[in-house]
Amino acid sequence: MCLTAWLFSWGYAQAYERCALGIDVPRAIHIPGIIVLVLRDPQCFGVYENGTLSTRRFDRPLYGWVSTGGEGHDTPITDPSLGAHRIHFASEHHFSTQFSMVVNGREEPAYMPQALFFNKGIALHTGRVTTPFASHGCVRLPKAAAHALFYNFPHDEIQVIVAEDKESFKEQW
Numbered sequence: 641m642c643l644t645a646w647l648f649s650w651g652y653a654q655a656y657e658r659c660a661l662g663i664d665v666p667r668a669i670h671i672p673g674i675i676v677l678v679l680r681d682p683q684c685f686g687v688y689e690n691g692t693l694s695t696r697r698f699d700r701p702l703y704g705w706v707s708t709g710g711e712g713h714d715t716p717i718t719d720p721s722l723g724a725h726r727i728h729f730a731s732e733h734h735f736s737t738q739f740s741m742v743v744n745g746r747e748e749p750a751y752m753p754q755a756l757f758f759n760k761g762i763a764l765h766t767g768r769v770t771t772p773f774a775s776h777g778c779v780r781l782p783k784a785a786a787h788a789l790f791y792n793f794p795h796d797e798i799q800v801i802v803a804e805d806k807e808s809f810k811e812q813w
Contacts, residue, residue, distance in 0.1 A: 666806060668692050671813065674797050675724065676764060676789065678779050680708050680715060681805045685781065687789060696792055704785050707769045708802075709777040716759060716777070717802055720812045724799035725758040730790070752778065754790035758800040764789065 668691050669675060675688040686703040687694045693701030708715035718725060736750040755765040755778075766787070767780030779802070781789070789798070803809035 666809070669809075669813070671724070671799075671801075673799055674793055676798060676800045677809065678706060678708065678715070678764075678800065678802045679805055679809065680717070680802065683708060685779070685785075687793075696788075702785060702788055704782055705769050707767065707780040713777045715762060715779060715802055717804055718759075718800070724801045727756045727758055727795045727798045727800070729755075729757040730795045731755045731757075732790070754786040756790065756795060756798065756800075758798075759802075764800065 666677070666686070669677065669688050670691060671688070672690050674694070676685060677688060678685045683706050684704065685706045686701070689696065693703055695701055731752070732755075733751075733753060736752055752763060752765040752767070755763040757763040762777050762779070764779045764781055764786065766783050767778070769780050769782050801809070801813065803812070
């Protein structure tokens with residue numbers, strides 16, 4: 641069953657709950673500060689504050705599903721020897737200068753709301769989280785999660801780590 645079918649068959653809330661149970665993201669990490677951990681396999685993310693899943697302004701932790709880069713547009717893995725990526729540019733209403741999308745039969749620059757750029761042209765941003773490995777390298781977050789991250793956390797304090805999976809993250813970080 642594809643991710644989209646799974647999300648709709650179980651419901652979005654249950655998909656988030658699955659991540660919260662620690663099946664897809666660690667419950668705690670040993671890195672201080674505000675960390676956004678993205679796991680390419682199984683396409684989940686978690687926001688951590690001082691090692692635990694953040695509940696800043698929410699009644700539940702901030703975590704869930706993502707879509708990362710597709711074939712030929714991989715979302716790059718963070719090199720532990722270089723440390724976590726910092727947000728170097730934030731744009732509330734960003735339009736891509738590299739990629740376009742078809743809107744009403746016309747090609748237009750791809751809209752990337754609540755974009756937080758962390759690795760050259762790679763960003764965390766609001767996007768359709770429909771299938772795994774669907775973006776051009778960015779990390780697409782569900783609208784509520786991207787909104788929460790963009791508006792509730794100081795951008796200059798956010799660090800981003802992209803790992804292949806939970807096991808490689810634990811081994812390398």
